[in-house]
Amino acid sequence: MRALPYRGVARIALDIDSTLHHYWDLLEGIAMERYGVALPYAEQRDWGITGLEREQLIAAVEETHSDENIEGAEPYEGAVDAVRRWHGAGHWIHVTSHRREVCAPATKRWLEATGIPYHDLHCSFDKISRCVELEIDLLVDDSPVNIERAREHGMLAATISHPWNERLLDRDGVIGAPSWPELERRVDEALART
């Protein structure tokens, strides 16, 4: 982990889908409605989604990012409070989501409505390179691809545990927890050690 800008303060990047709120049910519901394909959560053990053709998956994910769906998301219990405490402690909060830039206004409205404080929002498909430019210290993201790339660049990684990222949990520099209160506690411990 690189040196923090000053003592006790970190630069934290936060993913949204499957990190700040549960996402799978929405995607699965759309896949079922559009294509009649079931995508059981517990069976999603790796990052590739093989039940859908690539074009189908792209269309389904796009639909999950309609303004209505973005603004309808329910944060995980404890997520808002954790981010508020990190923000209050002086950490710099970068919210970053793999969604198109046109989704930014609805995403901002959602962050405001849920009371998630942040300094910077990035809706784009270059998450890790942007985190590197911003000298992020800790990435909270469920994607095993992003977790591995963040580690390669010296960032700490943390995630809510999901079937698709279980194999990475508790590796060096990767914090996993089943809930936000536990994730917050473990992240705070890790940040205090740096």
Ligand SMILES: [Mg+2]
């Ligand atoms: Mg995610």
